[in-house]
Amino acid sequence: MSRPELKALKALIEDHAPARARKSVGTLSVGGGLTLHAGEGIEVLGPARRAWMTAFLRQHPALRAAWVQGEANRLCPPALEQQGVALSRILFFERLSPGEGIELALQLLRSALFGAIIFDGMALPFAGREAQMRKLQLGAEDGGALLFFLSDRSQSSFGIRVRMEAEGADAVEFTRVKGGTLT
Amino acid sequence: MKHGTQEWWCLDLGSSSEITVQDFERLLESLLRFTPDLVPGNKRVFLEMSRIPVRPRPDHFLKRVQVLARRIGLDASSWRYGIADTIPKAWVQTRWRALEARLLPVEAYFDYIDPLHHFECNRPERERLACFRSLGMKNLEYLFTVPKTAWLVRFGEEFDTFLEHFEFGDRFVWKTWKPSETLSEETRWNAEEWVSDAEGLLFRLKPLVDRLCSRLYSIGRAIRKLELVLKLDRPVPDRKIELGFAFPQTSRPLLLKLLREKLSHEMSRHPLSDPIVEARIEIRETERRPAGTARFSFSAEEERSEEERERWIELISYLGSKYGESSDGETPRAFQAELTEHALPERAWKKTWYAEPELVSSSANPVKRIEPARPIVLLQHPETLNRTGPWLRRKSGAFEERYRICSFQQEERIEGYEWDVEDTGGFERTYFRVSVESPQGKPEEWWVYRDELLGKLMLHGLY
Structure with a gap:
């Protein structure tokens, strides 16, 4: 097949493919504002990553969230409540392996009830990471959710749209922003 | 007449549970949300699911049914399900859990003959079983070792029915259940509890309205006209109050609002002379509710939230059984947090798991402000x-x-x-x-x- 034919075929497919409407789920108000769309991955590093996450949940009171932790729970729920996050909208999971975490996340995303899935201290295995991320991304796109990865070490993945270093609930430094104009 | 492969899900309500006719009808109404093709039997329901575009997972289905049953007041913990392409097979699969039909015990013979009603053998049936056993037949496989004509000569039509249902289950004839055109909910009150004003009466009627709206949602209908019948503690004709709607209604708040207005008007004109002992709301005129049209947009929000609530409950039940409490005493890996009164900061909250948590609403969850701030x-x-x-x-x-x-x-x-x-x-x-x-x-x-x-x-x- 020649190049013009391929181009014509591509245009034909694009014309007939159903448009995927990107659902806006939230905004990052730090640094001038960035609209976040369903299916996007946000990686939060730094010592204040959980504080930043709490502040984000407070800013978006309609989001229902699942906080998936790799190790035993270290979060202090009274602090979340104190910060203005209603505990009734958060499901906590602890001591889950990455495989279990991904399976659970896909299950939660299929229900389309959650606006945020937070992986806390759960490093995705290097082998097959991109495939897992893609699965999660597609699930989150359909379920209208955002994916947050809280970690002390960065995980390189194409699915991460925003990467930030949190040194305080409202003091973050963006190290990667794809398709945005955050400064 | 249906074409193509069918998929029958049999819900076995257990032999020990006692279910009233009224509760069974309500359960059937609730099951209409899964499929319109329901076939009720004796303590069992068959659901034809092949035409449903997005079928729930069977274990999720059972969880959801358990939640619906709990709302009606039924204990569904021992209910089971089975799936097959015909009603007789679905029932046998649910009851006997056998992978190979020919290896089923010979008692399953009568389950094939009457899958809708058979449960316990009556005297002639027990004699028949004794006859099979005396011939050394322990399971259905043995029935086929004897030429069919021999059985047909001996048992006639009965064996013919068995063969039809065993080999060609799709020839089984069933009647699909349809919900009643009239919905009615009633309650009895103690005559000593005097209700004289519209507000008090409305407060007492609210549970009835809630139940009716829930049933209307299940059967996919909207109210055109309702009648409130109040029986007084005196041998006088019942007091009847009719309420008609210009547009079919499904919204609970709107119904209560209209009912409040009507009751206020009626009570001011004709105050109640005696205590009420019985109240009944009847809905005779309903209309099919086409979802998503502008005319019904006022109820779409409520409908969505009801669906969301059900999905939430289903998910919570499933996750609770998978990651929540376990029999081996392991601490749950999934939990919700609930604040408690305790001086020690590490014990100021506890792990909990709600079966039916309220939907998220910032106003419904007042945030406690305790100073100074605790660490995350x-x-x-x-x-x-x-x-x-x-x-x-x-x-x-x-x-x-x-x-x-x-x-x-x-x-x-x-x-x-x-x-x-x-x-x-x-x-x-x-x-x-x-x-x-x-x-x-x-x-x-x-x-x-x-x-x-x-x-x-x-x-x-x-x-």
Whole structure:
């Protein structure tokens, strides 16, 4: 097949493919504002990553969230409540392996009830990471959710749209922003 | 007549449970949300699911049914399900759980003959079974070792029916259940509880309206006209109040609002002379509710939230069974947090799991503001710190890391007596919020307490 034919075929497919409407789920108000769309991955590093996450949940009171932790729970729920996050909208999971975490996340995303899935201290295995991320991304796109990865070490993945270093609930430094104009 | 492969899901309600006709009807109404093709039987329901575009997972289906049954007041913990392409097979699969039909016990013979009603054998049937057993037949496989004509000669039409249902289950004839055109809910009151005004009456009628709206949602209909019948504690004709709607209604708040207006008007014109002993709401005129049209947009929001609530309950039930409480005594890996009254910060909350939590609403969850702010991360086992001048030493593995103190600010003092904290004894802690700089030069904020009884400095949380 020649190049013009391929181009014509591509245009034909694009014309007939159903448009995927990107659902806006939230905004990052730090640094001038960035609209976040369903299916996007946000990686939060730094010592204040959980504080930043709490502040984000407070800013978006309609989001229902699942906080998936790799190790035993270290979060202090009274602090979340104190910060203005209603505990009734958060499901906590602890001591889950990455495989279990991904399976659970896909299950939660299929229900389309959650606006945020937070992986806390759960490093995705290097082998097959991109495939897992893609699965999660597609699930989150359909379920209208955002994916947050809280970690002390960065995980390189194409699915991460925003990467930030949190040194305080409202003091973050963006190290990667794809398709945005955050400064 | 249906074409193509069918998929029958049989829901077995168990032989021991007693279900009234009214409750069974309500259950059937609830099951209409899965499929319009329902076939009721004796303590069992068959659902034809092949035409449903997005079928639930069978275990999710059972969880959801259990939630729906609980709303009606039924215990569905022992209910089971089975799936097959015909009704007789679905029932046999549910009851006997056999993978190979020919290996089923010979008792299944009667289940094939009458899958809708058979449960226990009557006397002639027991005699038939005894006859089979006397011939050395333990399971259905043996029936086929004898030529069919021999059985047909002996048992005639009965064996013919068995063969039809066993080999060609799709020839089984069934009648699909249709919900009643009239919905009615009633309640009885003690005559001593005098209700004289519209507000009091409406308060008592609210559960009836809730139940009716829930049933209307299940059967996909909207109200055109309702009649409220009040029976008074005196041999006089019942008081009847009719309420018609210009547009078919499904919205609970709107119905209550219209009912309030009507009752206020009626009560002001004709006050009640005697106490009410019985109230009944009847809905005779309903209309099919086409979802998603502008005319019904006022109820779309409520419909969505009802669906969302059901999905939430289904998910919570499923996750609870998978990650929640386990029989081996392992602590649950999934939980919701509930605040408790306890002096110790680490015990100021507990793990819990709600079967039916309320939907998220910021107004429904008033946030408690306790000052000063607690840290987001709380260490399960506080770590001992050593202070030397402007440095705090924290143990990290075999080494000690040195953190430079930037600020040291007292936050609160918490104490408890032995009788407050039975297992750990009394405690006296002074908490500080400490800003430190890590060896790598990064700022951190710690929640540190000084144990006044032991005189130790402990790291308890991280902001």
